Amino acid sequence: MSNKQYIPRVLITEAAMDVIDTLRKRFGTELMFHQSGGCCDGSSPMCFEKGDFKVGGSDVWMGKIYGCDFFMNEDQFEYWKHTQLTLDVTPGRGSSFSLEIPMGIRFMIRSRMFTMEELENLVPTKTGEEYLEEG
Amino acid sequence: MTTLTLSEAKPVDRPSIKEKYDHFIGGKWVAPSSGEYFDNISPIDGKPFSKAARGNKEDVEKALDAAHEAFATWSKTSAAERSRVLNKIADVIEENLEMLARVETIDNGKALRETRAADLPLCVDHFRYFAGVIRADESTISEHDEHTVSIALSEPLGVVGQIIPWNFPLLMATWKIAPALAAGCCTVVKPAEQTPTSIMVLMELIADILPPGVLNVVTGFGPEAGKPLATSKRVAKVAFTGETTTGRLIMQYASENLVPVTMELGGKSPNIFMKSVADADDEFFDKAVEGAVMFALNQGEVCTCPSRILVHEDIYDKFMERVVERTKAIKMGHPLAEDTMMGAQASNDQFEKILSYLDIGKQEGAEVLCGGDKASLNSGLETGYYIQPTIFKGHNKMRVFQEEIFGPVTSVTTFKTTEEAIEIANDTMYGLGAGLWSRDAHELYQVPRAIKAGRVWVNCYHAYPAHAPFGGYKKSGFGRENHLMMLNHYRQTKNMLISYSKNKLGFF
Numbered sequence: 001m002s003n004k005q006y007i008p009r010v011l012i013t014e015a016a017m018d019v020i021d022t023l024r025k026r027f028g029t030e031l032m033f034h035q036s037g038g039c040c041d042g043s044s045p046m047c048f049e050k051g052d053f054k055v056g057g058s059d060v061w062m063g064k065i066y067g068c069d070f071f072m073n074e075d076q077f078e079y080w081k082h083t084q085l086t087l088d089v090t091p092g093r094g095s096s097f098s099l100e101i102p103m104g105i106r107f108m109i110r111s112r113m114f115t116m117e118e119l120e121n122l123v124p125t126k127t128g129e130e131y132l133e134e135g
Numbered sequence: 136m137t138t139l140t141l142s143e144a145k146p147v148d149r150p151s152i153k154e155k156y157d158h159f160i161g162g163k164w165v166a167p168s169s170g171e172y173f174d175n176i177s178p179i180d181g182k183p184f185s186k187a188a189r190g191n192k193e194d195v196e197k198a199l200d201a202a203h204e205a206f207a208t209w210s211k212t213s214a215a216e217r218s219r220v221l222n223k224i225a226d227v228i229e230e231n232l233e234m235l236a237r238v239e240t241i242d243n244g245k246a247l248r249e250t251r252a253a254d255l256p257l258c259v260d261h262f263r264y265f266a267g268v269i270r271a272d273e274s275t276i277s278e279h280d281e282h283t284v285s286i287a288l289s290e291p292l293g294v295v296g297q298i299i300p301w302n303f304p305l306l307m308a309t310w311k312i313a314p315a316l317a318a319g320c321c322t323v324v325k326p327a328e329q330t331p332t333s334i335m336v337l338m339e340l341i342a343d344i345l346p347p348g349v350l351n352v353v354t355g356f357g358p359e360a361g362k363p364l365a366t367s368k369r370v371a372k373v374a375f376t377g378e379t380t381t382g383r384l385i386m387q388y389a390s391e392n393l394v395p396v397t398m399e400l401g402g403k404s405p406n407i408f409m410k411s412v413a414d415a416d417d418e419f420f421d422k423a424v425e426g427a428v429m430f431a432l433n434q435g436e437v438c439t440c441p442s443r444i445l446v447h448e449d450i451y452d453k454f455m456e457r458v459v460e461r462t463k464a465i466k467m468g469h470p471l472a473e474d475t476m477m478g479a480q481a482s483n484d485q486f487e488k489i490l491s492y493l494d495i496g497k498q499e500g501a502e503v504l505c506g507g508d509k510a511s512l513n514s515g516l517e518t519g520y521y522i523q524p525t526i527f528k529g530h531n532k533m534r535v536f537q538e539e540i541f542g543p544v545t546s547v548t549t550f551k552t553t554e555e556a557i558e559i560a561n562d563t564m565y566g567l568g569a570g571l572w573s574r575d576a577h578e579l580y581q582v583p584r585a586i587k588a589g590r591v592w593v594n595c596y597h598a599y600p601a602h603a604p605f606g607g608y609k610k611s612g613f614g615r616e617n618h619l620m621m622l623n624h625y626r627q628t629k630n631m632l633i634s635y636s637k638n639k640l641g642f643f
Contacts, residue, residue: 039401039438042378079537092484106484
């Protein structure tokens, strides 16, 4: 990658960073995120121990936030790619296998539309397969 | 600014609910091995009303021990006896319907009007349906030639793991438990962490009906109790209702154990209103208007929520004027008040997520036809999770048209031709539900066939009879729920290939 300053596709709030710190300490490992779709707890970011969720060719790597890789399924990405996502956290009794659930809080996404200028200067994505090949 | 229509009735009394509930394992109440419990918060007011056991791997293993022990007998129990047990469960639910409906409303936040009229009566009917079908169920036999007979006999899979969502806690549990028990399986159920109480109140009522270990319920958090169940080598099948990422994760675990799964993963269901709908302003037109407003059923927390309204451009004004008017007439208020039509969202994080979608919808330029904000209610409901029923107008590429918001939010767009309606309807990752409204006999058959979804309601919406198979196309999952075909999702085929010939083949 060149030294060009890209606009990130995913950002993170301070509160979400604190939660990541807590979880890293508890699990003693790096973490990853996969944005979910569908019902119940869908349309929410899921946090797992790095590698616990197997990404593949149908996933898009959207960037790294606070040291964590962030993925989304490519079909979903098609409808989301014009928006900048911010990983935040809110109190709430969410369900799913996301690691923060027992803490009584839930990671969530806030979104903002990119401007036309920003759209031309976004962090290049890669597929989950390319991500794995790069190690 | 929308003026809310408010409920006027006083809430009914709350039934007595225990301060805390243990796991239900092997027919007994078993304290969590961690000794820990977690607060169950009612969405009505955001306050705890009971505690649930915080389950872990050890608790799940205990439940699996009990289920495996019970399976030896339950799998050989006669269809007549299994049917009797299921009917008895149905009777007990029916006898306690009012109490269970109130508990469900407190647990989930939905209006009592719905738990009384839909959730609980459907639970009763689903248990009765599966009690009935196993009495008439038969395997097949074929004679291949005069000496060779093939018997294809159905045998229960074994002990299954069932992960239940929070939107219809008792009904979704019933959808999974009734066919599994009918098929002769034993089950370990993990209810959602938002709604762990109503099912335990039900277990108290039916504990003595079931042989110990046939049905076990372990409460707890997904990463702590759900994961050990989904990854267990001692589970013959995992049934899951939820979202795509957890669905994939469960399939990943199942692939390591080589066990089958069924997945129900949500949708973004189109509700299509053809031009002929507005040919007359009659009963049918009125029914179609209600069909569009069905997005507000269960506060929109339904996998098949008709969250995209596709309406012919020529009837848009006439039809949507009535739909908006009807939506604005939805009474919000205390979910336990008998005239409340729409209650609270199930949890604070859901509430926040829905608000974030109202925000992105506005940013993307969708026009707010009504609602568009949280509903600030008073009289003790200030801390509950209430959202105004909301209709956006926009186009199908907007995120509010593509993502399952799981709230009382629908988005309307227009079409010019039938082909365009079908194209928009199918332009989605999902394929769970759809609605088609028309007075044209040809459209009534041809359009549903062209929609890539597992359930297309034709001139109706949101009906869930036990007798009709329900499930998804595309990213909405696979496998079906309801209908007698469900039995085969909990069974495998034992083929006995029998020779009645005394003569050797002559090969050796």
